[in-house]
Amino acid sequence: MKKYEIAVIPGDGIGKEVVPVSLKVLETVAEVHGGLKFEFQSFPWSSEYYIEHGKMMPEDGLKTLKNFESIFLGAIGNPALVPDHISLWGLLIKIRREFEQSINIRPAKYFKGLKSPLVNPNDFDLIVVRENSEGEYSEVGGRIHKGEDELAIQNAVFTKKGTERAMRYAFELAKKRRGHVTSATKSNGIFHSMPFWDEVFNVVKKEYQDVQTASYHIDALAAFFVTRPQIFDVIVASNLFGDILTDIGGAIMGSIGIAPAANINLNGKYPSMFEPVHGSAPDIVGKGIANPIGQIWTAKMMLDHFGEEELGKKLLDVIEDVTNDGIKTPDIGGTSSTEEVGDEICRRLKKAVSV
Numbered sequence: 271m272k273k274y275e276i277a278v279i280p281g282d283g284i285g286k287e288v289v290p291v292s293l294k295v296l297e298t299v300a301e302v303h304g305g306l307k308f309e310f311q312s313f314p315w316s317s318e319y320y321i322e323h324g325k326m327m328p329e330d331g332l333k334t335l336k337n338f339e340s341i342f343l344g345a346i347g348n349p350a351l352v353p354d355h356i357s358l359w360g361l362l363i364k365i366r367r368e369f370e371q372s373i374n375i376r377p378a379k380y381f382k383g384l385k386s387p388l389v390n391p392n393d394f395d396l397i398v399v400r401e402n403s404e405g406e407y408s409e410v411g412g413r414i415h416k417g418e419d420e421l422a423i424q425n426a427v428f429t430k431k432g433t434e435r436a437m438r439y440a441f442e443l444a445k446k447r448r449g450h451v452t453s454a455t456k457s458n459g460i461f462h463s464m465p466f467w468d469e470v471f472n473v474v475k476k477e478y479q480d481v482q483t484a485s486y487h488i489d490a491l492a493a494f495f496v497t498r499p500q501i502f503d504v505i506v507a508s509n510l511f512g513d514i515l516t517d518i519g520g521a522i523m524g525s526i527g528i529a530p531a532a533n534i535n536l537n538g539k540y541p542s543m544f545e546p547v548h549g550s551a552p553d554i555v556g557k558g559i560a561n562p563i564g565q566i567w568t569a570k571m572m573l574d575h576f577g578e579e580e581l582g583k584k585l586l587d588v589i590e591d592v593t594n595d596g597i598k599t600p601d602i603g604g605t606s607s608t609e610e611v612g613d614e615i616c617r618r619l620k621k622a623v624s625v
């Protein structure tokens with residue numbers, strides 16, 4: 271019996287609604303597999319925790335998490351309680367950085383039964399490799415003065431190591447897919463970091479002669495995500511560009527509530543973390559209508575990470591069947607609740623595997 275110990279952080283808002291449903295799906299996965307077992311330990315770290323304790327997680331929180339195989343997280347953020355930059359940097363970004371989860375992979379593909387807002391939702395199947403440890407997300411800088419003289423400086427940080435690492439990951443991934451990598455740049459307007467980004471891309475791509483490449487400025491690239499997403503296979507992007515592109519990836523699938531993500535630790539020193547692209551969605555919290563698919567598909571990415579690809583594929587097929595048959599939350603045109611979607615996925619998973 272293979273056993274996986276997983277730290278669960280539901281977090282804020284709809285994280286607390288979609289995570290329990292996804293854990294049920296994972297329990298069902300274990301049941302139908304027969305030879306594997308999940309042990310979940312849940313942590314209440316969140317904005318509410320911050321109000322009580324003055325921090326997003328305990329001092330030794332990372333030490334606790336380090337012992338787990340992986341981390342399964344919902345969403346962080348409740349701007350009514352804690353400013354977003356405090357909650358995000360105090361937990362989500364802290365874990366990404368300290369656990370050297372330097373790559374964030376976020377797929378998007380045309381999904382059966384979903385109404386894409388695209389006029390021609392040609393089959394698309396792409397994956398964004400988002401640099402996850404530096405770039406525009408940086409604490410370097412500061413603010414001085416008050417009143418009219420007030421100023422803020424925010425520095426972006428691009429290292430050769432980090433940039434190469436993201437690009438190599440993208441090329442390796444492309445070799446297993448359709449053999450194409452697109453670089454998201456902005457070297458016309460961003461004077462230092464993006465010409466550097468281009469230079470590194472041009473060096474790395476020489477190591478992968480059998481992979482085709484393209485490079486687009488992020489503004490045009492964002493538009494192509496809407497007008498012709500089918501041209502993309504793997505896209506490599508800086509932290510901020512990847513963040514923005516992957517909300518568009520969710521949107522063109524039909525809802526950001528579907529989009530999954532994985533924060534990958536490449537050196538094996540720390541656990542990886544699995545959390546969907548979407549946030550805590552304060553506008554729909556408590557209504558029972560949050561789409562659980564982003565979180566469940568994220569669980570599928572965790573299964574892949576454990577080497578259970580076959581089971582992961584089965585799970586994704588079941589999710590697609592369920593949406594295709596109209597058992598969907600309102601964001602994708604249905605009337606089902608979060609739990610109903612989860613329960614139906616569990617039911618069909620049992621059926622799919624027993625035949």
Ligand SMILES: NC(=O)c1ccc[n+]([C@@H]2O[C@H](COP(=O)([O-])OP(=O)(O)OC[C@H]3O[C@@H](n4cnc5c(N)ncnc54)[C@H](O)[C@@H]3O)[C@@H](O)[C@H]2O)c1
Pocket residue numbers: 284288344345346347348349354358362525526527528545546547548549550551552553554559560561562564601
């Ligand atoms: N990784 C994360 O934890 C993460 C990601 C994004 C935003 N946030 C945080 O979440 C809070 C809200 O941010 P936001 O409003 O910019 O982004 P959001 O992703 O929470 O919501 C954007 C829109 O998408 C909808 N949506 C999101 N997930 C959905 C789902 N599963 N089902 C149906 N609809 C869904 C929301 O209702 C909202 O209309 C902020 O505090 C922000 O910092 C956290």
Ligand SMILES: O=C(O)C[C@@H](O)C(=O)O
Pocket residue numbers: 358513547
């Ligand atoms: O900015 C972030 O990385 C937080 C959130 O928007 C995400 O995409 O994970």
Ligand SMILES: [K+]
Pocket residue numbers: 343344345346545546547548549
């Ligand atoms: K999330």
Ligand SMILES: [Mn+2]
Pocket residue numbers: 513514517547
């Ligand atoms: Mn985001």
